[in-house]
Amino acid sequence: MTFEEAIRRLREQGLKRTPSRESILRLFASDGRYLSASDVREALAYEHPAMSLDTIYRNLSSFAGLDILEETELGGERKFRMHCDRDGHHHHFICMACGRTEELDLCPMDQVSALLPGSVIEDHKFEVYGRCPACSTGADAELPGSTQEKA
Amino acid sequence: MTFEEAIRRLREQGLKRTPSRESILRLFASDGRYLSASDVREALAYEHPAMSLDTIYRNLSSFAGLDILEETELGGERKFRMHCDRDGHHHHFICMACGRTEELDLCPMDQVSALLPGSVIEDHKFEVYGRCPACSTGADAELPGSTQEKA
DNA sequence: TTTTCAATTCGGAATCATTACGATTTAACT
DNA sequence: AGTTAAATCGTAATGATTCCGAATTGAAAA
Known part of the structure; x- marks a missing residue:
């Protein structure tokens, strides 16, 4: 799924388009791997040095609920990747x-x-x-x- | 796998036969379900009110390593069951x-x-x-x- | 553009599962 | 019975995740 498609899906659901969400979605759009919350935190450390873990977890969960992300559990961690096309x-x-x-x-x-x-x-x-x-x-x-x- | 077979496997590996291990193995021999560490703790609360979580985790891990128990991860928890026959x-x-x-x-x-x-x-x-x-x-x-x- | 308000974020505390560790106890062998 | 390495206890530390109140902000309405 592309970044644009994910953003569109946010709109459809009446969710706000925020800088945090944009950065998280852009990351998943460019990295096909399964990423954990802390992977996301690290990857966005430069753009968003102060993004709260709460924000990351909350958004990852809601994106998974919207079928924007796929979720699995690996090595005791929740991991996410962009939903396959x-x-x-x-x-x-x-x-x-x-x-x-x-x-x-x-x-x-x-x-x-x-x-x-x-x-x-x-x-x-x-x-x-x-x-x-x-x-x-x-x-x-x-x-x-x-x-x-x-x- | 029976309790007796599990005990035998402990001996083979030179591991000690302790009351904690006996109780844990007896529990798994009588309950075919996947149990978490805290399930074990609860189930043994009467027999062993003071069994340390460290003891439970340590033994579950070593039993899994000896193929006495099977392990999986379910709902963010490690769970174990007696190895199938x-x-x-x-x-x-x-x-x-x-x-x-x-x-x-x-x-x-x-x-x-x-x-x-x-x-x-x-x-x-x-x-x-x-x-x-x-x-x-x-x-x-x-x-x-x-x-x-x-x- | 300003106002408004619910949604979102922040930061830190709380929770839950798991692991680590020093001190003490104990099973198994001599 | 004595010896010793293994096992246990109790508790503290860790790591992932969730919760919460206060502050901020996106987006729709005025």
Whole structure:
């Protein structure tokens, strides 16, 4: 999703366009990785040295509620990324070294419901972790400032 | 896994058999659900009113390392359950109302590696959440003291 | 443009889960 | 029984997240 589309979605919902929100959305529009609240804080340290963590958390949560951001939980932290553009439901491969993600056009849920007669399925989580091609060859680069190894 | 098998595994590893460990393992042997550290604390409040949280966390972590317990992260908490007996790799359906789990004899990973040429896959997570048959019909029981709804 | 007001932000305190640590106790071996 | 490393306790520290009252501000109305 683009920055402009996210701003438009804010308007539609009657939410205000503030400098904080613009900066946060611009950041996610330019960085496809999953970022935590403190990642956001660091990335915006120059533009907004005094942005409150409350502001960051509050906005990340509301953006996720508006489907502007996607949310997951990784290594005990809530992490967010810009909502993917692709149409269908899908999942992600996440590089634990650099944080890059790859969309997986695959969902196992169609096979699951048959295994759970009588149950109501409300949600599911499927994520694959590893090292992307660039990070799996020891020598190659890892994006700066992006160590995302699991605890 | 039974209590006896877990104790045997402790011996094999040269770990001591202590009253704390016995109580924790007995609890997991009798309750198939995913339990957090504070769930354990509450459940053992009568037997061990003064068991330190440090003791609980330390033991849960080491039991998970010995494959006595399985670990997951749910609603921002680390949760543990007795390791399943079944042979093969598998995943779980978790009832968000009562915490009961159902094993899913299915893993999507065989289809995934082909989609990620050049990447090294190190781990994955697949979980299905919902309401089990007993909890999906509004009237029916939910196990006492076991509200596990996501935040 | 000024006024207005609810939405937003700030800063710091509070909360919750988890980990760390020094002092004490204890299981298991001799 | 004595020895010793492992385990436990109690508490303090940490880190992520949420809460809250006071101050600010975006955007619609006057």
